Amino acid sequence: MDASMIDLFAGCGGMTEGFRQAGGYKPVMAVEWDPYAASTYAANFGEDHIRCADIAEVDAPGIDVDVIIGGPPCQGFSNLGSKDVDDPRNKLWKQYLRFVTETRPKVFVIENVERFRRSAEFELLKQEEHGGLLDEYKLTSGLLLAADYGVPQRRPRTIIIGSRLGKAIPLPPATHSENGRVPGTEPWRTVADAITGLPSKPAHTTLPTSTVRFFERDVPGIFKAADLHIGRQPTQRSLERYDCIPPGGGRFDLPDHLLSNCWRNKRTGTTDVMGRMRWDRPSLTIRTEFFKPEKGQYLHPQWDPNDPQNRVNRVITHLEAARLQDFPVSFVWCGSKIEIAKQIGNAVPPGLAKAIATHLRQYIEA
Ligand SMILES: C[S@@+](CC[C@H](N)C(=O)[O-])C[C@H]1O[C@@H](n2cnc3c(N)ncnc32)[C@H](O)[C@@H]1O
CATH class of the missing domain: 3.40.50.150 (Vaccinia Virus protein VP39)
Structure with a gap:
């Protein structure tokens, strides 16, 4: 039994x-x-x-x-x-x-x-x-x-x-x-085991519009794993920053003109900040704000040193985070983007x- x-x-x-x-x-x-x-x-x-x-x-x-x-x-x-x-x-x-x-x-x-x-x-x-x-x-x-x-x-x-x-x-x-x-x-x-094959350019920046009723209230959902492959819209300055960071690197790889004031004044510590993952290693801890590159090592691992066209300059998507957290493809989700990120990072x-x-x-x- x-x-x-x-x-x-x-x-x-x-x-x-x-x-x-x-x-x-x-x-x-x-x-x-x-x-x-x-x-x-x-x-x-x-x-x-x-x-x-x-x-x-x-x-x-x-x-x-x-x-x-x-x-x-x-x-x-x-x-x-x-x-x-x-x-x-x-x-x-x-x-x-x-x-x-x-x-x-x-x-x-x-x-x-x-x-x-x-x-x-x-x-x-x-x-x-x-x-x-x-x-x-x-x-x-x-x-x-x-x-x-x-x-x-x-x-x-x-x-x-x-x-x-x-x-x-x-x-x-x-x-x-x-x-x-x-x-x-x-x-x-490794990261490669978890996310290889997912589109490097997510097709959407928002979750589908649908709601479901649980506990007598309407909540966004139910979303399939594929719905979670959502991109963001970084600024030009953010894109320039991401482009400077190789796998395993982070904010210390940024040239002076791309540093924020707080990074310029803080020369040590917070080494994961603006970090880029490595294909051949497990990721570092996925936390609840993995969609913010300044919060950890959350940049996509693809970065060719010799070919700028062969770089994926974005943070991981919710789907990639869920896979790094080992959720199966059959697992479904409810909530806004921020709430689902919290669920993934807390799990x-x-x-x-x-x-x-x-x-x-x-x-x-x-
Ligand atoms: C670390 S998360 C749990 C993750 C979970 N074990 C998993 O594997 O997905 C802790 C949870 O406790 C919930 N929580 C906090 N205070 C609570 C309370 N007073 N009553 C019920 N749930 C609470 C939070 O909303 C949060 O989802």
Whole structure:
């Protein structure tokens, strides 16, 4: 029988998608308060079991479940050392713990940003393991790189596994490594693996005009993967900038007359800014504003040093970002361009979630 599963702070459902791909899990509940992200979830997995509401307003189902997944959002983590358990910023953690204590899953998984491991919230969680709310659980935590699990992206993430199965569950073993140098693993997947073949000149700059009704409101959608291959209209100055930046390069490749004042005055740091991807490597972390080149390494990798005609001077499209985040072509989307970008950048890459789900299944079934 499939393991019943709750996804908290579900976003568009990247994590659920990975568990779906692994097989053996049945989502029985999801909670997400953003109506556009919740609509994307509903369009892919069904509206029947997702609650579009503040988690604080949602009752845990009155039944035990097998698995809880999800991660409270990272905004407002307090620094290590601030141990005030009544700090309002801890309230989302308390909601996650409430669901765990009320539904007593065999296993729970928390995904979060790298710096979570140095936050007061992480301390709070560990304190609950011995004699606290998580007394029945054994915790394992570590930093996983999505690229090590077949995702074409170097996205480091803190993963915590809680087990009520009598023993701690180790983190899943890596399946990929740089150049396959770790015996038994395949080489990292690359940007080329993810986006080769997509048109270099997107045909549209807007999403199609259509709406769908979820949670008693009309939202833009439902959009297919191909609808997300949307271009932008950069200024001439932006195009001149992009043209100076080779793969792996960034703002430090710009001539003085193309520098903004803030870059001219800031000679060090923020090395990814205005960065161009490399075909033969995984991308860097895809964040929620990947459509702004000044926010990271988001320029298209095609750039021929000898032939200016053979350069693609634009940022990646939403479709390319979704592919780098490992979403399958069958995944559909709801929301405006900005809202969909947020969903893509916030998601757990399905490939990483699938590796975790496949690994957990053997423990749950045993
Ligand atoms: C990092 S994202 C989750 C990504 C998701 N795990 C995935 O794989 O697609 C965190 C989500 O928590 C949602 N969220 C934040 N506060 C919330 C609250 N009080 N109640 C419900 N959802 C909330 C945000 O809207 C956001 O979509």
